Amino acid sequence: xxxxxxxxxxxxLLSKIKNGIxxxxxxxxxxxxxxxQYGTSRETIRKALNLLSEHGYIQKIKGKGSIVLDVGKFDFxxxxxxxxxxxxxxIGKPSRTIVYECDLVKPDEKLKKHLHVTxxxxxxxxxxxxxxxxxxxxxDKDFFNKQFVPSLTREICEDSIYEYLxxxxxxxxxxAKKEISVDxxxxxxxxxxxxxxxxxVVVVRNYVYLDDASLFQYTExxxxxxxxxxxxxxxxxxx
Amino acid sequence: xxxxxxxxxxxxLLSKIKNGIxxxxxxxxxxxxxxxQYGTSRETIRKALNLLSEHGYIQKIKGKGSIVLDVGKFDFxxxxxxxxxxxxxxIGKPSRTIVYECDLVKPDEKLKKHLHVTxxxxxxxxxxxxxxxxxxxxxDKDFFNKQFVPSLTREICEDSIYEYLxxxxxxxxxxAKKEISVDxxxxxxxxxxxxxxxxxVVVVRNYVYLDDASLFQYTExxxxxxxxxxxxxxxxxxx
DNA sequence: TAGTGGTCTAGACCACCGT
DNA sequence: CGGTGGTCTAGACCACTAT
Numbered sequence: 280x281x282x283x284x285x286x287x288x289x290x291x292l293l294s295k296i297k298n299g300i301x302x303x304x305x306x307x308x309x310x311x312x313x314x315x316q317y318g319t320s321r322e323t324i325r326k327a328l329n330l331l332s333e334h335g336y337i338q339k340i341k342g343k344g345s346i347v348l349d350v351g352k353f354d355f356x357x358x359x360x361x362x363x364x365x366x367x368x369x370i371g372k373p374s375r376t377i378v379y380e381c382d383l384v385k386p387d388e389k390l391k392k393h394l395h396v397t398x399x400x401x402x403x404x405x406x407x408x409x410x411x412x413x414x415x416x417x418x419d420k421d422f423f424n425k426q427f428v429p430s431l432t433r434e435i436c437e438d439s440i441y442e443y444l445x446x447x448x449x450x451x452x453x454x455a456k457k458e459i460s461v462d463x464x465x466x467x468x469x470x471x472x473x474x475x476x477x478x479x480v481v482v483v484r485n486y487v488y489l490d491d492a493s494l495f496q497y498t499e500x501x502x503x504x505x506x507x508x509x510x511x512x513x514x515x516x517x518x
Numbered sequence: 519x520x521x522x523x524x525x526x527x528x529x530x531l532l533s534k535i536k537n538g539i540x541x542x543x544x545x546x547x548x549x550x551x552x553x554x555q556y557g558t559s560r561e562t563i564r565k566a567l568n569l570l571s572e573h574g575y576i577q578k579i580k581g582k583g584s585i586v587l588d589v590g591k592f593d594f595x596x597x598x599x600x601x602x603x604x605x606x607x608x609i610g611k612p613s614r615t616i617v618y619e620c621d622l623v624k625p626d627e628k629l630k631k632h633l634h635v636t637x638x639x640x641x642x643x644x645x646x647x648x649x650x651x652x653x654x655x656x657x658d659k660d661f662f663n664k665q666f667v668p669s670l671t672r673e674i675c676e677d678s679i680y681e682y683l684x685x686x687x688x689x690x691x692x693x694a695k696k697e698i699s700v701d702x703x704x705x706x707x708x709x710x711x712x713x714x715x716x717x718x719v720v721v722v723r724n725y726v727y728l729d730d731a732s733l734f735q736y737t738e739x740x741x742x743x744x745x746x747x748x749x750x751x752x753x754x755x756x757x
Numbered sequence: 758t759a760g761t762g763g764t765c766t767a768g769a770c771c772a773c774c775g776t
Numbered sequence: 777c778g779g780t781g782g783t784c785t786a787g788a789c790c791a792c793t794a795t
Contacts, residue, residue, distance in 0.1 A: 283764070309780060320766045322561075325781085335695070338727070341781045342774035348727075456574070459698070459748040461720060479718070479743055481700060488577070488587075504718055509698040522783070548761060559785045564762085580762045581793035 285326035288317055292327060296336055296347055307337060307345040373412060378436045379471055380406040383425060393486070393497040394422055401425040405436050406471070411506070414473045418480075418501040427495055450489060458484040459509065468501055481507040524565035527556055531566060535575055535586055546576060546584040612651060617675045618710055619645040622664060632725070632736040633661055640664040644675050645710070650745070653712045657719075657740040666734055697723040698748065707740055720746040 282290075295301050308316065313324045328345055331337045337345045384404045386396050396402060402422050409417035421440065423431070427450060435443045444450040462482045464474060472480075480501045487496040521529075534540050547555065552563045567584055570576045576584045623643045625635050635641060641661050648656035660679065662670070667683065674682045701721045703713060711719075719740045726735040 285764080311779085320768095322767095323765060326764085328781095339781065340774090341772070342779080344780060457749065459746075461700070461743040461746055481720075504700040507698075507700055510696065524783080550761085559787095561786095562784060565783085567762095578762065579793090580791070581760080583761060583793095 284319060285323045285330070288313075288319070288324065288327040289330045292331060293336060296331075301347050303347045305347050306343075307347060309344055375410050376437050377408045377410060377415065377471075378405070378433045379408065380404060381431060381433050381436050386422075390422055390497070394424055395494050396424055403428055403431050405431070405440070406467075407436060408471045414475075414503075415471065416473065416503040416506045418468060418471050418499075420499040420501070422497045424495060427489070450495075455488065456486040460484075461504075462501075472501070472503060474503060475505075477504050479504060483509075523558060524562050524569070527552075527558070527563065527566035528569045531570060532575060535570075540586050542586045544586050545582075546586065548583055614649050615676050616647045616649060616654065616710075617644070617672045618647065619643060620670060620672050620675050625661075629661055629736070633663060634733050635663055642667055642670050644670070644679070645706075646675060647710045653714075653742075654710065655712065655742040655745040657707060657710050657738075659738040659740070661736045663734060666728070694727065695725040699723075700743075701740075711740070711742060713742060714744075716743050718743060722748075 292301070292307070301307055307313075307328075310321055310324050310328065313328075314321050317324065328337065328339060332339050332345075335348060337347055339345045382404055383401050385398065386394065386400065386402045390402060391397065394402065403425060405419075405421040405423075407419045407421075408415040409419060411417075428444065431440075431443075460482055461479050464478055464480055468474065468480055474480075481504060483498075483500040483502070485496070485498040485500065486494060487498065489495045531540070531546070535542075540546055546552075546567075549560055549563050549567065552567075553560050556563065567576065567578060571578050571584075574587060576586055578584045621643050622640045624637065625633065625639065625641045629641060630636065633641065642664060644658075644660040644662075646658045646660075647654040648658060650656075670679075670682075699721055700718050703717055703719055707713065707719055713719075720743060722737075722739040722741070724735070724737040724739065725733060726737065728734045
């Protein structure tokens with residue numbers, strides 16, 4: 280309803296791809312045909328098609344047409360910003376969140392640098408373990424600038440902080456820079472995770488920005504080696 | 519020269535950001551001002567700005583303007599499809615490639631599935647170790663459909679296969695799906711890498727597609743834990 | 758209210774691919 | 777050659793932000 284025209288066309292085409300009306304390997308109708316079918320302008324059609332292309336559902340080829348790809352049906356999101364709650368729902372396995380800490384703290388040096396805050400600011404520090412099928416395999420350490428999040432409770436942390444921020448506070452998360460590396464386990468990891476003898480964890484560092492480009496959150500997500508998986512979809516630029 | 523208008527505007531704005539003419543935190547000129555400055559239409563300006571935004575250099579905010587971000591200066595590429603040669607040049611450390619294998623083989627079951635080929639096809643199998651500062655820390659296993667790559671030599675493998683494919687054969691790599699996980703070391707890893715006691719490796723699986731959407735290459739890149747690093751830049755979709 | 762970015766249109770020309 | 781997608785234009789209206 281309140282949807283943009285190009286978004287509704289995107290969603291319509293996407294559902295037709297997912298339902299097999301447009302099968303992989305086949306060509307989509309040409310842009311001019313789609314202009315006719317949807318009764319809109321070509322640029323609007325092209326916006327919808329470009330979205331499909333960016334998300335890996337089709338490949339556009341000059342002079343030929345738009346081919347439906349067989350990638351795009353990922354279990355995991357494409358280059359994903361996804362919350363644990365969304366993920367847990369997707370994999371459909373019993374899971375829960377254990378909150379170990381949820382406090383306002385003064386930032387130390389490392390945090391000041393990561394969050395771009397000063398000693399005068401206060402910062403929410405949240406430590407949670409994610410348990411899947413009875414094993415705590417992910418340790419999430421979240422730090423929020425208090426300026427953006429006035430209050431926070433353990434109950435919220437057990438559910439989904441993202442949902443609370445977006446739906447209750449109206450905060451719009453915009454994008455994130457993500458760094459992945461493998462680090463040695465810390466004492467904290469050993470204390471809060473079921474490490475089963477693993478000496479290293481995969482560390483995903485997230486720098487989360489708001490719609491207005493201010494740095495809002497720093498997150499460390501520490502995964503047990505054997506349970507880590509990440510899917511990315513990269514387009515090579517011919518610049 | 520043969521460059522598109524929006525690309526040359528993109529590159530011009532980008533160099534001004536990198537040279538500090540547009541500093542981070544500052545606003546870019548408005549779209550209408552840029553229309554004047556570059557003597558072009560607004561949609562063309564918007565294409566250039568959207569590229570900057572997608573690459574993490576600016577953040578566009580409705581009603582306000584385009585803000586220059588301080589991310590965007592990554593050592594590593596943004597959600598990267600990058601060759602080892604490009605990478606080695608970037609980090610500027612002594613490096614070389616050791617070719618252990620470069621043969622035409624019949625695909626086994628696993629490979630048939632990964633590359634979408636049949637027993638009738640032949641496949642190039644290339645095994646290379648990447649040495650940085652005297653240590654072999656990455657093991658690259660590449661498989662190409664012979665249909666696309668008629669010939670291949672050890673010399674080419676020691677240099678850059680990508681350069682050979684793109685410049686000599688005119689093959690255009692278009693996009694890749696990437697999966698990252700951590701696996702136990704195989705005998706092959708122990709044989710070809712300097713593992714320094716590590717029992718696991720980070721495995722990056724790449725499925726590489728051509729411009730015409732055909733699956734072309736399957737690559738496994740196996741990294742020693744302590745030397746692995748990956749940077750990604752994800753935009754949250756408000757669909 | 759004036760200025761910003763977001764969407765949309767109707768037309769144009771081009772480079773590329775097939776026949 | 778006709779059809780395809782890629783670029784570009786000049787205009788319009790809208791939603792949002794500032795003052």
